[in-house]
Amino acid sequence: MEAASLYQPLDPMSHEIRLLRILPPQNDAKTLDCLLETVSLDTSPKYFGLSYEWGKYAPEQPHPKVLVNSQEIPVKANLALAISRLRELGKDERYWIDALCINQEDDIERAQQVRIMTRIYENSSGVYSWLGLEDGKNDKVADFVQEFHQTFTVRPSRTNTVAREMLNWIRPKLSDPSCQEHWEGLHELCERAYWRRVWVIQEIVVAEKRQGVHLLCNSKEMLLWPFHKLVFLASEVTFSAPYGSHLEPWWAISRQLRSTSMVISAIIRHAEVWGEQQLDEYSLGLLRLLGDHARAQCTDQRDNVYALLGVSLPYEGLWLEINYSIPVSQVFLNAAQYIIRGSKSLQILLHYGEHSSKLSNLPSWVPDWSGTHSDPSMIT
Structure with a gap:
């Protein structure tokens, strides 16, 4: 063609x-x-x-x-x-x-x-997120998320007690043997390579608060926010558990969900700040985001910068060129100069020597944002 x-x-x-x-x-x-x-x-x-x-x-x-x-x-x-x-x-x-x-x-x-x-x-x-095909277990997970969503149609906030009510709903289900398959399915969905794709960050961040993100898996559909909230709160149960709870079977489930949901939680936190338009250097500076999402993966390493640029704090009067014809090292140099001028700070120098770079022509003071976790099979 x-x-x-x-x-x-x-x-x-x-x-x-x-x-x-x-x-x-x-x-x-x-x-x-x-x-x-x-x-x-x-x-x-x-x-x-x-x-x-x-x-x-x-x-x-x-x-x-x-x-x-x-x-x-x-x-x-x-x-x-x-x-x-x-x-x-x-x-x-x-x-x-x-x-x-x-x-x-x-x-x-x-x-x-x-x-x-x-x-x-x-x-x-709105945005549809395709998580891929799997066995029938994930259809049951979608039903479980839907049950949770129907029980709690209002999102938790600083002014309501919904989060506490959600925890009270989740705790007995963590130790219920009939729900074991549901938690395993949630854990498997959180481990999907989809969540580590760098462009997913922008796709979710921009749409989540405004129109909502619909997760598609097999023949089922579920909203992102109750999916994440169910996983996140289940992973938080151990913090308020009584002494000796680590011997209980549900403890391992909660800890497992915590480790696998960290990448999703970072995206959701980004989305919440973006949705509230808290555009400040601390929350949405490009340097901060490059650190927060350092484990995101892509094939074209230029996208480690370009994919986050659109959901970062814009610097008035400055422009970072998007150009796929220049070397990766030049993209990182341009981004470093853009960050220094925009933030009016040399904080970027704190990253000096943090990662040994294999990129040619990359100045020593410019971080290597290509990452050590990129997977060549992941294409953005």
């Missing part, structure tokens, strides 16, 4: 984007027929965003064939399954899906779209 035959240039001045419409199944149910159309964000189009893990491209793994404007597109299996799940929702909606709505072969367009990605997700009607 030639990109030029599918993608016509977008007008950045009109803030144009492409949207994907998933057509109802035709004669061949295994084929996913889709249409791409170009719209301007200035016209307030209606659409949903899709958040997912790109993962490895495995042609041998069975998955539906994707046709876009009658052209077959060699997408990765996980995306094909996500599109198939969106079609099952039966909604006549349009979706913004990065792998298909951006011409990935055009570095200039890619940079332009990344620059407005925060606005793309802000203007969406």
Whole structure:
């Protein structure tokens, strides 16, 4: 497939984007027929965003064939399954899906779209997060989360006692053998590689407080906030438990959930601050976020900076160029200079020597944000 035959240039001045419409199944149910159309964000189009893990491209793994404007597109299996799940929702909606709505072969367009990605997700009607296919255990987890959500429809806050009531609901279920499978399923979902993908941070942070994030897993759907709150509070039970509780079976479950939910909790904390518009250096400075999300993974190491830029404190009068044609070391140098000028601080020097860098041409005072946890199979 030639990109030029599918993608016509977008007008950045009109803030144009492409949207994907998933057509109802035709004669061949295994084929996913889709249409791409170009719209301007200035016209307030209606659409949903899709958040997912790109993962490895495995042609041998069975998955539906994707046709876009009658052209077959060699997408990765996980995306094909996500599109198939969106079609099952039966909604006549349009979706913004990065792998298909951006011409990935055009570095200039890619940079332009990344620059407005925060606005793309802000203007969406919501975000669907595809967690992938698994066994039937996760269907039961979704039912468990739904039961929790129906019991507590109001989010906890500083002015209500909902969190305490939630804990009282959770404690007996931690020690209930009939709920053991539910907790194991929650733990497994928290361990998904999806949560460690760097672009997930922006996709969730921007949409969570404004429109909400819907988690899709197998045939079930659940909202992100009750999913996280159930896991988070279950992991906190040990802090208020009486002496000797560490000998109880539920103690191990709680501790296990705490270790696996830390990455999700960091994203949720980011989303809460962003939703309250507490745009200050301490909470949302780019240097702070690069530290908070240091374990996020990507293939293109430039995205370790670019993915967080749109959900960080903007510095008035300063501009950090998004450019996929320059070396990673130059991106990190540009980001370091941007942080120093914007924060009017040399705090970045505290990171001197924190990580040994394998990048060539990286000054010693510039942190190596490529990370030691990047996985080449994780593509942003």
